[in-house]
Amino acid sequence: MAELPRADGGAGDGPDHRTPIVEFRRVEKIYGEGESEVRALDGVDMRIERGEFVSIMGSSGSGKSTAMNMIGCLDVPTSGAYLFRGVNVCDLDQDQRALLRRHFIGFVFQGFNLLARTTALENVELPLIYRRVPAEERKRRALKALDLVGLSSRAGHTSAKLSGGQQQRVAIARALVTEPSLLLADEPTGNLDSARKVEIMELMVQLNREHGITVVMVTHEPDMAEYGTRTIVFRDGKIISGNR
Amino acid sequence: MLWATLIMSLREVRKNALRSFLTMLGIMIGVGAVIAMVTIGEGATQKVRSDVGALGENMLVVSPGAARRGPERTAGNPFQKDDVEAIEREVTGIKALSPTAQSNTTVVVGNQNWPTSVIGVDEGYFEVRGYKIEMGRSFSEVEAASGTPVCIIGKTVRDNLFPGAMPMGQRIRVKQVSCLVVGLLASKGQAAMGGDQDDVVLMPLRAFQRRIAGNNNISSVYLQVEDAQATSSVQAQVEDLLRERRRIQPGAVDDFNVRNMQEIADTMSSVTASMTGLLGGIAAVSLLVGGIGIMNIMLVSVTERTREVGTRLAIGALASEVLLQFLVEAVVLALLGGILGILFGLSLSYAATQSLSLPFVISPGTVAGAFAFSAAVGVIFGYLPARKAARLNPIEALRHE
Structure with a gap:
């Protein structure tokens, strides 16, 4: 079993709270070789502090999805360094990155990605299973998370019986049930109508303000991006605005 | 997890x-x-x-004639009383033994008749073959020694000759001899190689020899070995003894055979x-x-x-x-x-x-x-x-x- 990576090599109890939660240092990501080489990220420097709500915008192919995957420790840079909570992700193997995700990152996807024919409660419990939380506590915490997104009355419903907005709220509950330090949302409102969009965005703002969860959200809708405290815009693998 | x-x-x-x-x-x-x-x-x-166990547990059957099958099969001389006595005396590891003589004949009661095997046996036969008497009694010592015409019949014979009636005390005719039924065998059913083991009439060997066969020949000897492990040793002893008694030269073919039921099983x-x-x-x-x-x-x-x-x-x-x-x-x-x-x-x-x-x-x-x-x-x-x-x-x- 891989061990959870620590910022200081294991001596302390976690990184200094002043370190940014996300720090890119001249990050490059190159796909393919030679003629077909694509520079998805071209020497990006970026810092996201704890407690921020950052919206990432950019047209398709701008590198925003690559950046998102990298922030979520799903991908590693070709060159440069990515420090997540002060830990250089480039030095980690697949399992160690999985453990970082398990303990610090919650994911919300455009397509919700709930398990089919599985109740809302079981979906929310899933990340806790991987964290070896005992069954009773798992259920208690999952119900609490569902309560937070206003769906405790639908705990026993399978995803097929929930509306799109409700499904996304279950997905958000699943992401925050582990009390992550970073919530990563990839076009969370992309599949929803405008009323639901507002609901979801207000929920995300609430999580950010009241629970201190850092939120990084990719969106292509400017009015959604405005819910954030800052908007970073990508173009051709570079940040063109919003960087500090 | x-x-x-x-x-x-x-x-x-x-x-x-x-x-x-x-x-x-x-x-x-x-x-x-x-x-x-x-x-x-x-x-x-x-x-x-x-x-095979029901045919008789750890059973050896000694019969005259070479074991070889086919046209060359030689009919050896039948055994005599002293052969049986010699086996009983000299072979170790035998639990029970019975000389037998057999004839396939039709038995008659009134207007019913039934072809069956009539076998002359000793007391040991019941033990070797595992026959039990369900009703009536076995032969008395006097009957066995004097050759009184009494018999014990199997279930098949009873069903065919005395359908629904009590056979004990009745008489059946075997060839020219009228025989008193004194017992009924408990059913043993079909044998492994076919053959109905309940289709028999048993009578004392002496009575069979004197009244039915008209000679003192013994057609087979049934042996039960004490211990299954010793079966082949008993078989060898019997073979050696009989070869000596029947004066068979070393290398010559035996004019008798010993069948081992265990081998067949x-x-x-x-x-x-x-x-x-x-x-x-x-x-x-x-x-x-x-x-x-x-x-x-x-x-x-x-x-x-x-x-x-x-x-x-x-x-x-x-x-x-x-x-x-x-x-x-x-x-x-x-x-x-x-x-x-x-x-x-x-x-x-x-x-x-x-x-x-x-x-x-x-x-x-x-x-x-x-x-x-x-x-x-x-x-x-x-x-x-x-x-x-x-x-x-x-x-x-x-x-x-």
Whole structure:
């Protein structure tokens, strides 16, 4: 079993709270070789502090999805360094990155990605299973998370019986049930109508303000991006605005 | 974790109940066939053993004439009383023995007649052959010594000559001799090589020789050996003794033969055992096919659930945990199939053994083996799909449509 990576090599109890939660240092990501080489990220420097709500915008192919995957420790840079909570992700193997995700990152996807024919409660419990939380506590915490997104009355419903907005709220509950330090949302409102969009965005703002969860959200809708405290815009693998 | 994974797998199996059942069907039929073949084969083997045992336990039969079959068969001289006495005196390890003389003849009661075997026997015959007297009595010592015409009849003879009537105290006519029925044998049923063991009329050897055969010849000697292990040693002693008494030169062919029932039993059960093995082997092939079915469905399932795998990896599942999950699912499918197969096979063989009137013997080893084998099938055929799932790239898996 891989061990959870620590910022200081294991001596302390976690990184200094002043370190940014996300720090890119001249990050490059190159796909393919030679003629077909694509520079998805071209020497990006970026810092996201704890407690921020950052919206990432950019047209398709701008590198925003690559950046998102990298922030979520799903991908590693070709060159440069990515420090997540002060830990250089480039030095980690697949399992160690999985453990970082398990303990610090919650994911919300455009397509919700709930398990089919599985109740809302079981979906929310899933990340806790991987964290070896005992069954009773798992259920208690999952119900609490569902309560937070206003769906405790639908705990026993399978995803097929929930509306799109409700499904996304279950997905958000699943992401925050582990009390992550970073919530990563990839076009969370992309599949929803405008009323639901507002609901979801207000929920995300609430999580950010009241629970201190850092939120990084990719969106292509400017009015959604405005819910954030800052908007970073990508173009051709570079940040063109919003960087500090 | 393993427990949670198991629960997840069971949920997954239940979600696709029909598909899961169809997947299990292959294993179920395979295991069922193996269990049925082995159980039926086991029953047949036991039947053969008990049938041969019913002819007489640890029995040797000494008869005149060479053992060789075919036209050259020599009819040796019959044995005489002193031959039997010599065997009794000189051969060690004999528990019981009886000289016999036999004639196949028709017995008559009133206007009923019935062709049967009339055998002249000694007291030891009952013990050697395992005949028990159900009703009436055995021959008294006086009757045996004086040659009084009394007889004990088997169930088949009784059913044909005295349908529904009490045979004891009645008289039957054997050739020209009128015989008093004093006893009825308990039924022994069919012998292993055919032949109705209840179709007999037993009378004292002396009476048979004097009144029916008209000579003092002994056609066979039945021996029961004390210990099954010593059967061949007793056989050798008898052969040596008789060769000496009948003055057979070294190297010359014996004009008598000693048949060992144990050997016959061994041959017959080894035949049944190899049949069982062969059929079991064929059944094992269907188990293999069942395993391939599981692999097929698991591969489809992994493709279908690519996004689920991506989601699990994104929320922090290790590749090894994804592997374990799919492996456990395959094993659960295989084991459920195995359990159903065991039940299916046992009920099938129960029906078969009942209709073939064989004993129904559950062999715990086979059941445990089938269980372990289906688990192994799950692991072997589940590994490839599980590895495929574990090796998925989370980014691509999440993008999968």
